[in-house]
Amino acid sequence: MIRGLSFTDVVAFVTFLICWPGYHLAAGYVDTRRSSLMSLVKAFRHRWFERMAERESHIADATLLGNLLRGALFFASTTVFILGGLVALLGTAPKVAELIGQLPFGSVSDPKLAELKAIALILVFVYAFFKSTWSAWQYNVLSILVGAMPGRGIDDAARVEYAEAAGRVAALAGESYNNGVRAYYFSIPLMAWFANALAFLAVTLVVTIVLYRREFYSPIMEALKSIRG
Template identity: 40%
Template sequence: MAVTPLKILTLLPWPDWLALAGFFVAWIGYAVFARRRSVSSMSLLATTNHYRHLWMVQTTWRDVRVVDGVVLQNLSTSPSFFASTTILIIGGLLALLGTSERANALVQEIPFAARTSAAVFDFKLLVLTGVFVYAFFRFTWSLRQYTFGALMVAAAPDFRVFERGEASREEFADRAGRVLGLAAESFNDGLRAYYMSFAVIGWFFSPLVFAVGSAGVVYVLFQREFQSEVLAVLKS
């Protein structure tokens, strides 16, 4: 039997569609808001980008850049770890789709959990899987960008070349710092997806919990990126 758009729309009650739409509006809207607000009010990412630029400036003064390679390797371990973990999560969710009827029955045993059909439960699992698929792509892209940054540091001219004025310290620091900043931004996007996945988990209880969870996650993200104590220390 063919699946028509009308059947897809009638798959979920309208409160669920509203909660799902609010989830994506909150996620995408906050990402746009954070990027624009960081121009006037330094976010945690923008502040650390300043330190990345200073780091690359210091790199141009070093004769031996072993410490820079060690730091870059340590930074790349985080996206590598999360990418590997995300693959396991995606595999678990896909396996759960094969036993969705039993999983749905188990969820319905939880107090206050929504009573839904197996098709609706599968749809919610697919949305949750999609969130982690997005996170996987962002983590792996972050890992690749850290690799590009390591190549730039390894290919940097000797510090004597900078001293003779044959290469610009600021130009190198701007390019290399920007690449590392983009890697950090991709990693940050992946972490946001992890945070937002907790809101999707609330959807298995009710659309109200889903909506409140989406708003709560956005609030937590805002507090950490714009009003956290570590940000105040970094800006001081």
């Protein structure tokens, strides 16, 4: 047992482990029973490539794909810088924890516990890096599919197959990107853990609620649901 690890720390950390992967599973289950922001966007991705198969020129589509790819690469490169900072933090985690402990509502952590907190943050951002880079690679594959799509009137059946495959790849790329962004959200509770365990627990629950509301009750979801055709 790490010295300084209280019962509240254990409860907060277990809650975090339940909320992060548990939210992913719960959101996927709820998504099969009712509309969510992710399911609506997924449907629009498929609709995009169905419409693209009807067009001869794909210049606008290539531009949109480039924007999506840049977004994934931005998170991937940003995550690299964050990981570099966290690795540097690992050596000075006890000093950082001591400084945070002097703030209002802060508590001084044992050096080993402070290092554990830094390692937990590193693992979260390693996960975010893998998801972001995988999303970028999938968008690259998507660009190849668009470029290889047969011309209109040459092979319409193959054109439809390309559009269906592109829609599935786009959905997978978007899901990977979303999982990477979720990792960023769930890194916030770990940062709050440097202050105290109660803040860690509270922020974990707040982040989970915020994500749930955004994916299932946000105004943008209602706006997408109102679109027909």
